[in-house]
Amino acid sequence: MSSADKNLSVFMTENLPDISENRFALVVAEWNNEVTEKLFQGAYDTLIRYGAIPDNILRGNVPGSFELTLGAQWFALREDVDAVIALGVVIQGETKHNDYINHAVAQGITNVSLKTSKPVIFGVLTPNNMEQAVDRAGGVHGNKGDEAAMTAIKMLGLKDKISIGK
Ligand code: DLZ
16 A cells, blocks of 8 residues: 555554543644644544543644644643644645745654654645545545544653653
């Protein structure tokens, strides 16, 4: 299966950590909100399905994906937040803007993650068109939001295992 055909909602779920005491922050871009709402729902539902408590899931909206980095940093700097999930959709081909936005967000999120030593997850779809976005937001290819939430859970499990920050 090529990565383009991967179902984003299918993953290995052995040995997941107990996340009932973890607090998550979901940062959601309002651009292409009909799709980012589906990413949010996927991420939220996955966190709940694997043990997160609703009160421990925070949400913050930002205007567009470019602002995800700062939104993520504000949450990541909070001591009571364990992991941040950044959700956005940048359609390639519509404008050259996408090159700048995608690179800036990918780099920015990496920086926030390393600076705060917390999982900050890149839940940004970068499809060629809206159809591909919909296919990956609860469509035939699953939901990038599910994948992003599972990635956060697994990174918290790894952090726990190697006792970082204890
Ligand atoms: C300006 C812009 C464009 C052209 N396209 C998108 C997009 O496809 N997805 C997205 O999330 N945001 C887009 N934006 C908005 C930028 O992310 C940003 O909000 C503005 O440039 C203001 O900084």
